Amino acid sequence: MYKLVEIESDVCAAEGFFADGVSAGLKAEGAKDMAFVYSEELCEIASVFTTNKMAAAPIKHFKAKGDFQTNFILINSKNANAMTGKAGIGDIDDILATLPSCVSNPVMSSTGVIGVRLPKEKIINGAKLFDLSKREPHAAAEAIMTTDSFSKEKAYRVELEDGSSFSIGAMAKGAGMINPAMATMLCFITTDAKVSKSEMQALLNETVQTTFNAASVDGDTSTNDTVMLLSNAKSGAYHKEAFQEALYKIMNFLAREMVRDGEGAKKLVTYNVTGAKDNAEAEVVAKALSNSLLVKTALYGEDPNWGRIASTVGASGAEAYEERLTISFEDVCVYKKGELFFDADMEAKAAEVMKKDSFTISCDLGIADGTFKAYGCDLGYKYVEINADYRT
Amino acid sequence: MYKLVEIESDVCAAEGFFADGVSAGLKAEGAKDMAFVYSEELCEIASVFTTNKMAAAPIKHFKAKGDFQTNFILINSKNANAMTGKAGIGDIDDILATLPSCVSNPVMSSTGVIGVRLPKEKIINGAKLFDLSKREPHAAAEAIMTTDSFSKEKAYRVELEDGSSFSIGAMAKGAGMINPAMATMLCFITTDAKVSKSEMQALLNETVQTTFNAASVDGDTSTNDTVMLLSNAKSGAYHKEAFQEALYKIMNFLAREMVRDGEGAKKLVTYNVTGAKDNAEAEVVAKALSNSLLVKTALYGEDPNWGRIASTVGASGAEAYEERLTISFEDVCVYKKGELFFDADMEAKAAEVMKKDSFTISCDLGIADGTFKAYGCDLGYKYVEINADYRT
Numbered sequence: 001m002y003k004l005v006e007i008e009s010d011v012c013a014a015e016g017f018f019a020d021g022v023s024a025g026l027k028a029e030g031a032k033d034m035a036f037v038y039s040e041e042l043c044e045i046a047s048v049f050t051t052n053k054m055a056a057a058p059i060k061h062f063k064a065k066g067d068f069q070t071n072f073i074l075i076n077s078k079n080a081n082a083m084t085g086k087a088g089i090g091d092i093d094d095i096l097a098t099l100p101s102c103v104s105n106p107v108m109s110s111t112g113v114i115g116v117r118l119p120k121e122k123i124i125n126g127a128k129l130f131d132l133s134k135r136e137p138h139a140a141a142e143a144i145m146t147t148d149s150f151s152k153e154k155a156y157r158v159e160l161e162d163g164s165s166f167s168i169g170a171m172a173k174g175a176g177m178i179n180p181a182m183a184t185m186l187c188f189i190t191t192d193a194k195v196s197k198s199e200m201q202a203l204l205n206e207t208v209q210t211t212f213n214a215a216s217v218d219g220d221t222s223t224n225d226t227v228m229l230l231s232n233a234k235s236g237a238y239h240k241e242a243f244q245e246a247l248y249k250i251m252n253f254l255a256r257e258m259v260r261d262g263e264g265a266k267k268l269v270t271y272n273v274t275g276a277k278d279n280a281e282a283e284v285v286a287k288a289l290s291n292s293l294l295v296k297t298a299l300y301g302e303d304p305n306w307g308r309i310a311s312t313v314g315a316s317g318a319e320a321y322e323e324r325l326t327i328s329f330e331d332v333c334v335y336k337k338g339e340l341f342f343d344a345d346m347e348a349k350a351a352e353v354m355k356k357d358s359f360t361i362s363c364d365l366g367i368a369d370g371t372f373k374a375y376g377c378d379l380g381y382k383y384v385e386i387n388a389d390y391r392t
Numbered sequence: 393m394y395k396l397v398e399i400e401s402d403v404c405a406a407e408g409f410f411a412d413g414v415s416a417g418l419k420a421e422g423a424k425d426m427a428f429v430y431s432e433e434l435c436e437i438a439s440v441f442t443t444n445k446m447a448a449a450p451i452k453h454f455k456a457k458g459d460f461q462t463n464f465i466l467i468n469s470k471n472a473n474a475m476t477g478k479a480g481i482g483d484i485d486d487i488l489a490t491l492p493s494c495v496s497n498p499v500m501s502s503t504g505v506i507g508v509r510l511p512k513e514k515i516i517n518g519a520k521l522f523d524l525s526k527r528e529p530h531a532a533a534e535a536i537m538t539t540d541s542f543s544k545e546k547a548y549r550v551e552l553e554d555g556s557s558f559s560i561g562a563m564a565k566g567a568g569m570i571n572p573a574m575a576t577m578l579c580f581i582t583t584d585a586k587v588s589k590s591e592m593q594a595l596l597n598e599t600v601q602t603t604f605n606a607a608s609v610d611g612d613t614s615t616n617d618t619v620m621l622l623s624n625a626k627s628g629a630y631h632k633e634a635f636q637e638a639l640y641k642i643m644n645f646l647a648r649e650m651v652r653d654g655e656g657a658k659k660l661v662t663y664n665v666t667g668a669k670d671n672a673e674a675e676v677v678a679k680a681l682s683n684s685l686l687v688k689t690a691l692y693g694e695d696p697n698w699g700r701i702a703s704t705v706g707a708s709g710a711e712a713y714e715e716r717l718t719i720s721f722e723d724v725c726v727y728k729k730g731e732l733f734f735d736a737d738m739e740a741k742a743a744e745v746m747k748k749d750s751f752t753i754s755c756d757l758g759i760a761d762g763t764f765k766a767y768g769c770d771l772g773y774k775y776v777e778i779n780a781d782y783r784t
Contacts, residue, residue, distance in 0.1 A: 049656060054706030054714050081701050083714060085730040114699025115727065115734060223703050293685070299777055307506025310475050311615050316444030322446050322475060335507065336475040381773050384689055 002242040003159045004249065010137040013155035013169030014192035016040050016234040020134035021143025024126025026078035026112075026119060032143035035075045036128040037188055042069040042104060043230040046201040048208050050225035057081040058108045058227065059087030064089075065105070071267075072099065072106040073188060073228065074127060074143050075175070081110040082120050082223035091118045098124045102132065111146055111173060111186055111224050141171035144186055149175050151391035152257040155244040158193075164237035168246045174215075174258025184210060184222030187256060189250065192235040192245055202230050203244050211251035214283075215259045215375045216290040227251075259375045260358070264382025267299055270360040270373065276370030277324075281318040283372040285363065288316035290376025299378035304350030306334040306342065314364055324366030329353040337366060395551040395633040396641070402529040405547035405561030406584040408432050408626040413535025414527035418470035418504075418511060419519025420528065423537035426518040429580055429704045434461040434496060435622040437591040442617035449473040449480030450500045450773045451593045451618065456481075457497070464498040465580060465620065467518060467536050469565070472576075473502040473510050474615035483510045485720055490516045494524065501577055503538055503565060503616050533563035540565050544649040548638040550585075556629035558585035566607075566650030569668050576614030577604060577650060581642065584627040585635055593769050595636050603643035606675075607767045608682040619643075650748070651767045656774025659691055660767065662752040667718075668762030673710040675764040677755065680708035682768025689768035696742030698726040698734065705755055716758030721745040729758060 011019050018038045026033040039369070045068075049059045058081055064384050074096065081088045095118070096106045141151035157171030163392040172187035195203075208227060229247075260268040271289045276282035289295055292312040313320050321339035329350045334342050353359050403411050409431050413424040431517035437460075441451045450473055473480045487510070488498045502510070533543035547561030587595075600619060621639075645670045646692065652660040668674035681687055684704040690697040698719050705712050715730035721742045726734050745751050 051712075052703060052706040053712045054717075073601050080699075083699060084732065085714060087732070114701075114703055115732065117732065139707070223706060280589060293771075293775075300776065307472075307475060307508075310446050311506055314444040314615060318445075320445045322477060325446075335475070340476065340479070340507065340509065379685075379776065381776050383685075384692065384771065384773050384776060 001161055002239055004242070004246055005157045005159060007155050007157045009135065010138060010153035010155045010169045011037060011171040011188060011190055012135040012137040013075035013157070013377045014167040014190045014232070014234070014362070016192060016232050017190045018132055018135055019140040020136040020172050021130065021139035022075070022126055022129040024129070026076060026122060032139060033077050034123065034128050035140035035143035036074040036132070037190060037230070038103070039071045039190070039230065039232045041232040041234060043069050043232045044197040044200060045070060046197065046204040046229040048204060048227045052223045052225070054083060054223045056110060056224045057084050058110050059224065060153065061089050061092045062107050062178060065291035068095045068105050070105040070107055072103040073109060074099070074106055075109045075186065076123055077144050077146050078089040078112040079110060079116055079118050079161050080112045080114050080224050082114040084115070084117055087117060091120050094120060095123050095127070098126065099127060101133070103202035109186055109226050111144065111184060114223060124128055124186065135243060137169070137171060142172045144171065146173060149261055152261070154250045154253045154315060156249060158239065158241065158242040158246050160237060160239050166191060166237040168193065168250060169242070170250050172254040172255060172258065173212070185225055185253060187212070187227045187251070189227070189229040191231045192230065192233065193231055194233040194236050195231050195243060199240070200229055200231055203247055207244070207248050207251050211248065211255040214373060216287060226387055256375055259377050264380050264385065266357070266380065267378045268358040269299060269377065271374045271376060272360050272362045273365070274362065274371045275364040275366045275368065277319045277367050278370040280370070282370040283374070284318045285313055285316045285365070286372045286374035288312050289361070289363070290374040293379065296376065300380040302349060302351060302354040304334060304354055309361065310335065319367055320365050320392040326364040326366065328362040330359050370382065393554055394631055396550045396634070396638055397551060399547050399549045399559065401527065402545035402547045403429060403532060403559045403563040403580060403582055404527040405446060405528040406559040406582045406624070406626070408584060408624050409526055410524055411532040411580045411624070412519055412522060412528040413531035414521040416468070416514050416521070418468060424531060425469050426515065427530065427532035427535035428522050428524070429465040429582060429622070430524045430723045431463045431582070431622065431624045432656070433624040433626060434463050434622045436589040436592060437462060437587065438621040438667060440595040440596060440619045442614060442658060444615050444617070446475060446615045448502060448616045449476050449484060450502050453481050453689040454486045454499050457629055460497050460499040462499055464495040465501060467489070467501045468515055469536050469538050469576065470505050471502060471510050471617050472504045474506040476507070477530055479509060481514050486512060487515050487519070491519060492524070498561055501578055501618050503536065503576060504665040531605050531662065532565070536563065536565045541653055544646050544653070546642045546645045547640060550631065550634045550638050552629060552631050552634065556627070558583060558627035558629040560585065560635070560642060562642050562646060563693065564646040564650065566653060568589050577617055579604070579619040579643070579646060581619070581621040582621045583621070584625065585623055586625040586628050586630045586770060587635060589621050592621055592623055595639055599636070599640050599643050603640065603647040604767060607647040608679060615643040648694050648767055654769040654771050656777070657769035658749070659770045660750040660774065661691060661769065663766045663768060664754045665757070666754065666763045667760065669711045669759050670762040672763055674762040676710045677705055677708045677715070677767035678764045679755070680704050681753070681755070685771065688768065688771035690774040691746065692772040694743060696721055696726060696739060697747055701755065702727065705757070710757070711759060718756040718758065720754040722751050
């Protein structure tokens with residue numbers, strides 16, 4: 001057996017990891033806009049990147065390196081270094097070449113506006129402000145934010161029966177362009193567990209599916225989505241199930257936090273789809289619900305408009321039948337297998353549920369055993385305000 | 393050779409068709425909410441319905457009748473008769489049974505709120521107000537509106553070389569839930585052309601793909617989408633190419649009008665995708681652009697954010713390469729095959745284009761010859777306002 005203990009210091013929680021955020025003048029008014037994650041020891045890396053065919057320069061740069069170990073990640077916000085072609089990749093080489101010699105095989109990660117070259121000199125000067133002995137995880141988490149309204153961090157220490165232990169910690173940014181097929185999200189996870197690269201990659205791939213890939217703010221998939229998991233093995237300890245559980249808890253928490261902090265969002269809704277033909281069809285339905293504009297605006301209006309839920313289920317492409325479908329807002333069942341019983345009394349009860357900041361909408365398709373949970377939010381005026389003129 | 397002449401009287405433009413709209417008290421304040429289309433002669437029918445698995449009762453009722461001719465369509469707004477099960481289908485039978493004896497095999501069509509039984513008595517009483525000798529196409533078009541802000545109608549007379557002629561006219565409603573895979577849209581087209589049922593159906597199927605199915609307001613697909621084309625053959629005349637051209641012109645006009653009148657929309661944007669691997673991939677890209685929330689809010693903000701266009705192309709799933717892509721706002725090319733030249737001067741020019749009510753965004757993928765045009769609109773505060781509490 002093992003025990004999971006939630007701990008502080010997040011992306012610096014694992015032994016031997018350092019991080020900080022500084023201001024390089026990319027954001028206005030001296031806000032932090034550059035961060036690093038550093039380990040004294042070289043780390044194995046597992047990673048998942050966007051499926052967007054216009055993948056940004058840092059992702060192409062990373063992939064071109066093939067199989068390698070690193071001890072340093074440089075992250076900037078405000079500029080995505082996307083659609084910048086070979087010049088954008090060259091900019092990364094130029095920037096990384098200026099880092100101190102203790103840094104080995106550094107990688108870069110960017111988020112922000114697309115289609116503008118990096119302000120290279122600012123970033124090179126910003127990197128000179130880094131003090132690699134600093135453990136300031138919250139400053140790092142703050143520096144990677146774009147339209148996020150709060151930073152997103154989590155860490156666990158795993159205590160094993162034999163007295164040994166290891167830790168996993170992470171920071172992430174999300175906010176806009178969050179979508180089931182990976183989002184403009186960056187997530188950096190560090191661990192001192194002694195886990196092999198191949199196992200780490202397999203666990204990361206699996207966990208992404210039910211966490212970040214189940215989260216949707218607006219259905220758009222970005223050019224820069226990145227999840228990196230670095231292990232320096234410094235604890236010497238490892239336990240697969242415990243590692244997997246801690247990783248899931250951290251990534252699920254961060255995915256939900258991203259949706260909760262979706263641009264202008266006030267509500268975090270879990271779409272719990274059951275009874276589908278199979279898990280894949282349940283996923284199609286859950287993601288259709290979390291992405292439907294009509295469902296999202298009904299959430300914003302706190303209107304228990306179950307007809308839009310039913311219509312979205314029907315439009316999703318998954319097998320579904322009016323006379324087998326059951327829809328509930330938390331424990332208030334509003335439609336059951338063809339029966340219409342949605343009166344004013346029930347509407348009042350369902351409306352009460354919708355006033356909550358966080359709740360579950362359940363759809364049972366009544367066909368077979370397929371299930372999936374997706375996370376979505378409402379869409380209101382604030383989303384329009386944020387996105388109508390993001391670049392200025 | 394033949395000549396197309398735009399004519400008045402729309403859904404009553406073809407010989408022998410009558411239509412009117414009345415108020416049955418479904419909408420507030422005496423607004424028209426029931427319409428009929430009537431022909432003295434029995435008509436062949438071609439039809440296309442929603443792909444939504446929760447298809448509304450009137451659609452199930454129609455399909456259950458098999459192959460038949462009719463001379464009467466009864467339409468109500470304000471209530472969709474969707475998710476109402478067998479009771480909803482029974483309501484239609486009860487209502488249609490009260491119609492006068494000159495009516496043969498009548499069909500019903502509904503639009504409005506989902507999940508509420510039809511107010512049967514109101515509708516039966518409303519139908520008693522119909523005067524089947526009336527030719528009031530605009531009153532009928534007005535009665536079928538829901539959140540539409542203007543009615544949508546069009547008609548052409550086709551004049552053939554031999555002196556004979558026939559006419560095609562139509563009315564439609566759209567506004568919300570408009571989506572590439574058929575929308576909450578109703579469209580009724582009448583003609584006196586002597587066209588066979590099978591040819592009429594084939595032409596309708598083909599024309600729907602590049603008109604209504606190329607139009608998107610919000611990516612949601614409704615339970616009630618219906619396009620019906622009725623021919624009473626009364627003119628005795630027909631010419632395939634001329635019929636097809638008039639049908640396309642009418643349906644394309646109505647589809648664009650629906651997008652222009654999308655809920656809260658201020659702008660009608662044509663996404664002209666060229667150079668794709670094939671036409672199917674061009675369609676995927678064009679529809680991804682017309683449905684992207686980030687693109688739609690940038691349109692609303694009149695922000696020539698070409699990075700979001702590029703990112704959406706990349707996320708669409710279609711084959712695409714950064715170094716082959718070219719993006720233009722009308723004739724202002726903002727990105728060309730990897731070259732970054734988007735300066736302040738060009739931004740000002742592109743911003744000028746975006747101030748227009750209607751313009752074209754072109755994406756050439758530079759791969760092969762696939763093309764598709766989709767029609768979309770912006771998304772602003774008004775959409776949220778309309779949809780946050782539609783039912784009240």
